[in-house]
Amino acid sequence: MSVVPEYLNRRRALKTLIGGVLGTFAASKLVHSNSKVASSTTAKLPPRPNNISPELLAKDESFWAQVALNYDKAQRIVNLEHGYWGKMSKQVQEVFVDKTKMVNTQLSVYARKHFSEDLKLSAGKIAQALGANYDEVVITRNATESIHNLMRQYNDFNANDTVLFADIDYPSFKDTMRWLAKTQSVEPVEVTLPAQTNQAEILKVYTKAFDENPNLKLMLLTHVSNQHGLILPVADIAKAAKARGIDVICDCAQSWGLLDFNITDLNVDWAGFNLHKWIGSPVGVGALYMKKGTLGKISPYPGETDPTNTLAHKRVHTATSNFASVLTIPAAIDFHQSIGAANKEARLRYLRNLWVEEARKLPNIEVLGGEDDASSTGMGAFRMREKVSLNDAKVLKKRLENEFNVFTVLRVGLASGCCIRVTPQIFISAEEINHLILALKSL
Ligand SMILES: Cc1ncc(COP(=O)(O)O)c(C=O)c1O
Missing domain, CATH: 3.40.640.10 (Type I PLP-dependent aspartate aminotransferase-like (Major domain))
Incomplete structure (x- = not known):
């Protein structure tokens, strides 16, 4: 389905409605707007075998590095707090900017009519x-x-x-x-x-x-x-x-x-x-x-x-x-959908398992949440064993950020106490997860 096919179809009607100089101006804006919208909103991905399972694909760092190129990359900090909201891909962002311009140009004529x-x-x-x-x-x-x-x-x-x-x-x-x-x-x-x-x-x-x-x-x-x-x-x-x-x-x-x-x-x-x-x-x-x-x-x-x-x-x-x-x-x-919901799920689980498997070997770390695959997602949490207060979690979050350059978020709400939540996104690499693993081993 194209992004705004109905709107493209209505362009002529809108031009007639507005008429004259204003109509020419508005129409030119619309042509500009919709020509951009026609750009693809599928991910630019390398070719891959059709029959590869999501679990196998999840381990393919070069594939996911190509996926990451579809997103603007923030520098300087390893951001493992993607549970707040998600980054738009560059393609989606382009559509959003284009739509913002179109709405801001057409205002109530668009909003009230279309x-x-x-x-x-x-x-x-x-x-x-x-x-x-x-x-x-x-x-x-x-x-x-x-x-x-x-x-x-x-x-x-x-x-x-x-x-x-x-x-x-x-x-x-x-x-x-x-x-x-x-x-x-x-x-x-x-x-x-x-x-x-x-x-x-x-x-x-x-x-x-x-x-x-x-x-x-x-x-x-x-x-x-x-x-x-x-x-x-x-x-x-x-x-x-x-x-x-x-x-x-x-x-x-x-x-x-x-x-x-x-x-x-x-x-x-x-x-x-x-x-x-x-x-x-x-x-x-x-x-x-x-x-x-x-x-x-x-x-x-x-x-x-x-x-x-x-x-x-x-x-x-x-x-x-x-x-x-x-x-x-x-x-x-x-x-x-162009990346594939099952592929995203598997990649995120894989990234979580990378750090959770290491964390579980450390006697001073307590991993929280699902014990098995059926109960866990790419999002996970941990805390220092026996350190369950808000202050304990604040200190830990600060240490991760200041000493190891890893950004996370603390969570309050579990009856068992506070914790640090770790949430990679699909554009996070195994190497970035390694920063967290090294930090966990040094805590
Ligand atoms: C489980 C859960 N429910 C509800 C919300 C609220 O989402 P929003 O602030 O987008 O309404 C969140 C946000 O983090 C959430 O994680």
């Missing part, structure tokens, strides 16, 4: 990439907007109900669950997962909590934890929850693009996503997924109406936001 059609194209692209139906996906500004709307607009509480969340959930969402419990006069329950764990153990913790809390009505479930990259067995937990009539809000903010999956794999009715983390869109793009037939329990956005509960987009009122970010969505997804 944006709604382009918005539909972008939403359709997200739905297709997620394996969802078009009318199940709404574009938001970030996962927070998606998840907050789901929580705030959930309308099926009764007296004595309980809501559940876990220590590994996103801190702001835990706060919102606590707020929800207070405002809805329901009981909050927080479960704690072990600092190192696996799929079977995680499922056990949740099913035990279900058994102990028979009034459970709504739960937050995170696909990949922002703390240490732990993968939760979402489909199995959701199955157990559904069997007990528990509704699930799934936080996929960190998982889409870090892992290769379809929404139907997760067995959840509602989920929030980011495209500005691992899909590589400009900042300011998220998505809300609401499965067909599930809208009755999520009220429309305050003031909106949807008497038949069939319109997912009535659950969001984004208002004026970054048009160019939305217009760049198809290019970002095309670029992501």
Whole structure:
């Protein structure tokens, strides 16, 4: 799919509308804009054998060095904090700049006449990439907007109900669950997962909590934890929850693009996503997924109406936001898919395993999160053994940066204490991971 085919088709109509000198000026801008947009948003990659597995390709440093050439490289520091948001590739950035110029040139004429059609194209692209139906996906500004709307607009509480969340959930969402419990006069329950764990153990913790809390009505479930990259067995937990009539809000903010999956794999009715983390869109793009037939329990956005509960987009009122970010969505997804979701997942896991395997040999280091491949992603975390305070983590983060030139981030939120999160991106080399390994060995 080309990036803005609808807009290209509408150029003549817009020129007629504007007319005269202004029309000539506007049209020339559009020609300029769209000729650039026609440039490819696929990655420039070296040829490779068709049948190579993602796991084998993950170890091919020369292939990934070519991938890295598609990104602007920051100098001077080894940045291993890519869990915040993702770098756009050069190709995607070019589309974004072009779209920004176009919107800034055309302003309200574009926004009022044509944006709604382009918005539909972008939403359709997200739905297709997620394996969802078009009318199940709404574009938001970030996962927070998606998840907050789901929580705030959930309308099926009764007296004595309980809501559940876990220590590994996103801190702001835990706060919102606590707020929800207070405002809805329901009981909050927080479960704690072990600092190192696996799929079977995680499922056990949740099913035990279900058994102990028979009034459970709504739960937050995170696909990949922002703390240490732990993968939760979402489909199995959701199955157990559904069997007990528990509704699930799934936080996929960190998982889409870090892992290769379809929404139907997760067995959840509602989920929030980011495209500005691992899909590589400009900042300011998220998505809300609401499965067909599930809208009755999520009220429309305050003031909106949807008497038949069939319109997912009535659950969001984004208002004026970054048009160019939305217009760049198809290019970002095309670029992501041209590298391949499975290839990205495997490369990121490989980079994590490089440092985790070494760290596990060191008696003074504690690696956190997934114990096995099924429970871990490219994102990981560690701390000095027994050093779990905020101050301990601050000191460690500073040492990594000042003594070893390795940039990371500290995380607070795990019941077991604070830690340092390590998140490579696909343009990070094994050699750069080696900086971290050397640092770990010297700590
Ligand atoms: C697991 C998780 N959920 C939610 C969010 C919030 O994402 P955003 O700030 O883009 O809304 C993050 C951000 O890091 C996250 O890691």
